[in-house]
Amino acid sequence: TVLAHNGHRVKLWTRNPEQAAEMRERRRNPRFLPEVELPDGIEPTASLADAAGGADAIVVVAPSSGMREVARLLRPHLRPEALVVHATKGFETGTLQRMTDVLAEELPQADPARLVVLSGPSHAEEVVQRCPTTVVVAAQQLEAAEMAQDLFMNSFFRVYTNPDVVGVEVGGALKNIIALGAGLSDGLGFGDNAKAALLTRGLAEIARLGVAMGANPLTFSGLAGIGDLVVTCTSRHSRNWRAGSMLAQGLSPDEVLAKMGMVVEGVRTTQAAVLLAQRYSVTMPIAEQLNAVLFEGKTPQAAVLDLMGRVRTHEIEELALAPWTPGGAEHGRN
Ligand SMILES: NC(=O)c1ccc[n+]([C@@H]2O[C@H](COP(=O)([O-])OP(=O)(O)OC[C@H]3O[C@@H](n4cnc5c(N)ncnc54)[C@H](O)[C@@H]3O)[C@@H](O)[C@H]2O)c1
Numbered sequence: 663t664v665l666a667h668n669g670h671r672v673k674l675w676t677r678n679p680e681q682a683a684e685m686r687e688r689r690r691n692p693r694f695l696p697e698v699e700l701p702d703g704i705e706p707t708a709s710l711a712d713a714a715g716g717a718d719a720i721v722v723v724a725p726s727s728g729m730r731e732v733a734r735l736l737r738p739h740l741r742p743e744a745l746v747v748h749a750t751k752g753f754e755t756g757t758l759q760r761m762t763d764v765l766a767e768e769l770p771q772a773d774p775a776r777l778v779v780l781s782g783p784s785h786a787e788e789v790v791q792r793c794p795t796t797v798v799v800a801a802q803q804l805e806a807a808e809m810a811q812d813l814f815m816n817s818f819f820r821v822y823t824n825p826d827v828v829g830v831e832v833g834g835a836l837k838n839i840i841a842l843g844a845g846l847s848d849g850l851g852f853g854d855n856a857k858a859a860l861l862t863r864g865l866a867e868i869a870r871l872g873v874a875m876g877a878n879p880l881t882f883s884g885l886a887g888i889g890d891l892v893v894t895c896t897s898r899h900s901r902n903w904r905a906g907s908m909l910a911q912g913l914s915p916d917e918v919l920a921k922m923g924m925v926v927e928g929v930r931t932t933q934a935a936v937l938l939a940q941r942y943s944v945t946m947p948i949a950e951q952l953n954a955v956l957f958e959g960k961t962p963q964a965a966v967l968d969l970m971g972r973v974r975t976h977e978i979e980e981l982a983l984a985p986w987t988p989g990g991a992e993h994g995r996n
């Protein structure tokens with residue numbers, strides 16, 4: 663809707679032909695965003711050839727679990743010069759890859775330096791109402807990020823650029839874990855102090871893993887870090903927060919996911935984060951405890967006791983004393 667508002671002709675692809683037909687006829691997306699009328703510039707289609715064949719830019723927003731499949735379907739239709747932007751917040755299960763890495767593998771005709779990630783505090787429910795929203799676009803190549811900035815930016819949707827693809831992707835993925843924890847904490851009546859602690863110490867462990875993976879620590883004080891963490895832990899729109907509050911009512915993770923009927927990225931991301939923390943030799947106590955609650959039957963009360971009873975420690979860590987350069991981890995830093 664932002665792109666259509668900006669005057670672009672938008673083909674909205676779904677794999678489901680009935681859904682495409684329904685959106686074409688009713689000019690609404692009844693299952694996922696019923697309250698908004700689709701602007702005239704949007705043409706729903708179930709044909710990826712139709713959607714992507716002539717496109718100057720492609721925006722991929724599949725859940726992380728479907729990113730590789732969607733990229734494979736896209737491969738025969740993508741023009742090499744088209745700008746590829748994704749707004750997915752998660753890692754691939756199994757490979758633990760970031761989304762731009764999955765896209766780079768599956769779309770060999772796309773220049774990896776021109777792959778763009780769009781992230782930040784942006785609940786769709788508010789964006790479609792044109793509530794003031796700020797996001798960040800990151801790409802190795804500044805020109806690509808600026809092209810995405812120009813495509814999306816308008817009076818209610820402000821877009822910043824950042825060269826730190828790793829930090830923007832990691833911040834967007836990991837905040838969902840903390841939002842699950844915040845929902846759980848709120849659902850159990852643990853109070854505002856506990857939620858503030860989760861956000862603050864959550865940001866510390868997000869940055870710890872992110873820096874180990876090559877991110878700029880300053881990215882985590884930006885929109886893809888603290889910005890998205892705040893909105894996802896506090897907004898009534900957050901599926902991750904809502905899923906956490908359902909866990910507090912005693913529902914199992916499978917029951918919660920079935921009841922939500924929409925993607926809750928934080929569940930898989932919690933598992934991925936624990937594995938990434940092992941791979942990069944960093945500690946992520948909140949993710950580890952949430953993982954135990956989600957998948958090992960640990961009670962939230964026992965998890966909180968274990969978090970509060972950890973060995974005493976300093977608050978501030980030496981995250982990155984060396985100046986950050988794009989691609990730091992790939993070049994042997996850390
Ligand atoms: N909803 C938001 O406000 C918001 C904001 C920013 C980023 N995101 C991110 O966008 C991604 C998608 O979230 P969403 O809110 O659109 O989820 P959603 O559950 O509302 O919709 C997901 C859509 O993807 C489709 N899908 C699932 N697997 C697919 C596959 N393999 N191939 C093709 N289509 C597939 C589903 O049928 C559904 O139409 C997530 O990573 C989420 O974190 C969402």
Ligand SMILES: O=P(O)(O)OC[C@H](O)CO
Pocket residue numbers: 751782783784785786838841890893894899900901902903925926927
């Ligand atoms: O509804 P959630 O919890 O998936 O969060 C959506 C967006 O990531 C918020 O920026």
